[in-house]
Amino acid sequence: MSARYYAQRRLNPYRGVVQYVEVGDGEARSLDGVTWHLRADDGQGWVRPVGVWVEGRGLVAGVGARHPELLAALQGRPALPFPLIDSVELWLLDKESGRPLALLDAQAPSRHHHGLAELAWLPFALTYRGYHSAALAERLPAGAGAPRHRDFLERQVNGRARPYAGAQWFRRRPDGAGEGLTGYRLAPAWQGRHLGGAEFPELLVTDAWNSRLEKSAIHDYHAWxxxxxxxxxxxxxxxxxxxxxxxxxxxxxxxxxxxxxxxxxxxxxxxxxxxxxxxxxxxxxxxxxxx
Structure with a gap:
């Protein structure tokens, strides 16, 4: 039974790149390349956690020993990081230009599905309170009742897509260009369109903004x-x-x-x-x- 080694991004909000080892009905995933969380079919059609494997220590918890193929694939894995396979990307669109504004999702071509999507960009998980932007601190009021910097970012980006936000899936090529696929609230001419690599933000959100404060806010976000x-x-x-x-x-x-x-x-x-x-x-x- 051959193993698959690949990586995918966790998006909206972005929370890093997950490394995967997949063998049959079992998989191991890691956010740091050291601690791997194992999941496998329990024999009744459900995929459940079965253990934790740690580099240099082996299996430290669970019943992962019942899945020797997965453990062998972990021990014999190639060098990290694994290839990123999520080349079909969902982009929130700029309301005026129709160009990609912020990255909402990414999937492997073989697993891509058009399902219902959340058409609002999130900079952080709702429970995260630590974000601070030096640029915003200089311009926004401080103290009790002052707007949080994450809230400013969220309004800034989503406001450029509203009202009635639209988004589109693109199949990205190795050179960065993208073929427009299906989407949400698309103009008829946009399905099947081709955009060059320069039309896509290199990171999570476009850096093309009208004001210096907006540009600085996005720069600080990516730096964070x-x-x-x-x-x-x-x-x-x-x-x-x-x-x-x-x-x-x-x-x-x-x-x-x-x-x-x-x-x-x-x-x-x-x-x-x-x-x-x-x-x-x-x-x-x-x-x-x-x-």
């Missing part, structure tokens, strides 16, 4: 998520270098995903950031111990 965006293959060197500078300032998040980076331009910067992450982890452990 930089460790996880560096997991994308195909970024230009200029974009990757800019994201690296931001990611070195977020060492704890970087430490979670550095094994999944397909390319590193500033290797010395990465190493320094990982040292900073270890120091932060030790300091937090000491603080927790005094609690």
């Amino acid at each position: 998520l930089s460790p996880f965006l560096l997991c994308w293959p195909g970024l230009t060197d200029a974009t990757r270098a800019e994201l690296e500078l931001a990611a070195w300032r977020r060492p704890r998040w970087l430490a979670q995903v550095y094994r999944l980076l397909p390319k590193v331009i500033d290797r010395a910067g990465l190493n320094a950031a990982l040292v900073a992450a270890r120091l932060q982890e030790a300091a937090n452990a000491e603080e927790d111990g005094f609690g």
Whole structure:
């Protein structure tokens, strides 16, 4: 039984790139390349969690030993990161131009389905409260009752698609171009259209905005998520270098995903950031111990 190794993005909101090992009716998935969560058919037609496998330790929980093919595929897996296969992308569309505005979803071509979609872009999970934009802090009021920076972002992006937001699936080619497929509230001429790679934002949201504040807000958003965006293959060197500078300032998040980076331009910067992450982890452990 042959194993499949691939990766897919978690989107709307973006929460990183998941690595998958798939064998028959079993799979293992990981967000960091170290801890793998195993799922398999329970024999009654349900796919359920069956264990946790950790690099260097093996199976640490569950009944994964009942699925030796999956464990063997994990132990013999190729180098990380695995190829990204979700090349069919759903883009929220700019209301005026009809061009891609923000990435909502991505699927593998073999698993693509048109089903009902949420036509609102989300910058973060609803429970996340940590986001801060330096640009927005300079311009927005502070204190009790002040708008949260994540809310400003959400209104900024979704407002450009409303009223009656539309979205379209595109089959992306290796050169970045895209073939328009089905969608939601599409103009008749848009189905089957072809857009060049430059028509698509390189990251999650377009950086083409009318005001300096709007541009800065999107720049700060991508910088905030930089460790996880560096997991994308195909970024230009200029974009990757800019994201690296931001990611070195977020060492704890970087430490979670550095094994999944397909390319590193500033290797010395990465190493320094990982040292900073270890120091932060030790300091937090000491603080927790005094609690």
